[in-house]
Amino acid sequence: MADEPFGFLQRWYATQCNDEWEHTYGVKIDTLDNPGWSISVDLVGTDLEGYAFGWQSLDRTEYDWIHIRSDGRLFQGACGPLNLAEMVAEFERFATSSGKPPGG
Template sequence: MNYIKWLEEWYKSQCDGEWEHLYGVKIETLDNPGWFVTIDLADTELEDKNYDGYQFINEEDDDDWITCRLKNGRFEGFGGPSKLEEIIQRFKEWAQQ
């Protein structure tokens, strides 16, 4: 499964001439190091959907961690430097439940 391609298609499906001017998807790096992904849910089919979140921390490897949650109308995913794909995977699995 190509999760980047899936996210591109999800984003494209939200674009209606208005949504993309107010909302979007951001992929940023963290200085610890890691990734931070923010996906706006306002005016999407997901804006009222519940999510219990997800967290995993490998105490033996400082780079092996991930946290996903909903906050302020957004899906937020944080993770170690090799967790970008898993963050997007977690979003996809939740979005398609």
């Protein structure tokens, strides 16, 4: 089940690709030195552009945490080393709830 959010992210990205969007915008996943992961998903030119919410944080332990936000142009997140699938699932929740904040 942990791979399902990545399937959604792949399908969402493929849907945005129109021979223009992908040349300027995209999705970036990187590592942090906390340790952890970061994600940036461009919303410009997508149905999610303009949907914003402030930082939301869930801090369970030193290595089990997730922080996400959207400024309407970029969905951003950071998380602990074992929370990448959970963070991508939060993007899925954001994207499939018409841009409402997670839990909203």
